[in-house]
Amino acid sequence: MSEHDCGGCELEGRRDFLRAAASLLATFVALGAAPAVAEAMTVRTGSALGVRGTDVTYPIPAADGATIDKTEQVILVRFQGVVYAFNLSCPHQNTALKWLAADKRFQCPKHKSKYQPDGTFISGRATRGMDRLAIRREGETVVVNVDVMFEQDKDPAGWTAARVTLE
Ligand code: FES
Known part of the structure; x- marks a missing residue:
């Protein structure tokens, strides 16, 4: 045949x-x-494994998504193989940012500034991306120094480097 x-x-x-x-x-x-990897983004509230001075430790997220830690004012994001830590506050006027699942991005509830999952500014009254916090890997955890923040317009190189690449 x-x-x-x-x-x-x-x-x-x-x-x-x-x-x-x-x-x-x-x-x-x-x-x-x-x-889109953002399709699979899950967002939940969570808390740190531990806090030592200004160092806050989290488990490495197992999949793409965001964990909002209201106590430490940190948003921890894993997106496309990279982990970022953001200040919870909008860089415009410090309103707590929210994740819009339907649109797969962060948005400020006050003046509607919009950001990609990696904190990149899309539109709105803000003039820069979401503020990133210093982050480093320690074994199967990431450690965020909540005292070291990078503002994209003032320190673009520092902002770009504030990440932990997993792959
Ligand atoms: S406070 Fe977020 S856009 Fe104004």
């Missing part, structure tokens, strides 16, 4: 699957969107 005689055989089923997958990928490309 030739390849063309197989009718509804398993090979044809695989071809249909591959065609469907290629079509889906083409749709993502046409929309200018990679299969």
Whole structure:
């Protein structure tokens, strides 16, 4: 039996699957969107493993998402293989930021400034990205120094470097 005689055989089923997958990928490309990791972002409130002076320790997040620690005023984010720590306050006028699950981004409830999951400024009254805190890896934890904050407009290099890359 030739390849063309197989009718509804398993090979044809695989071809249909591959065609469907290629079509889906083409749709993502046409929309200018990679299969968005932000799709999987989960946000929850949480607390630190421990606090030692200005060092606050958290477990490395197991998956993309954000943990909001109201006690320490920290938002810990894992996004696309990188962990960031942000000051909970909006850089415009210090309102506590919120995660908008439907839009997959942070937004300030006061004047609606919008930010990507990595803190990049999108739009609104703020004039910079979300303020990042110094962060380092220690084994299976990350340690955030809540006393060292990087403002993107004043220290762009420090802001960019304030991250822990996991992969
Ligand atoms: S306080 Fe956040 S945009 Fe004004």
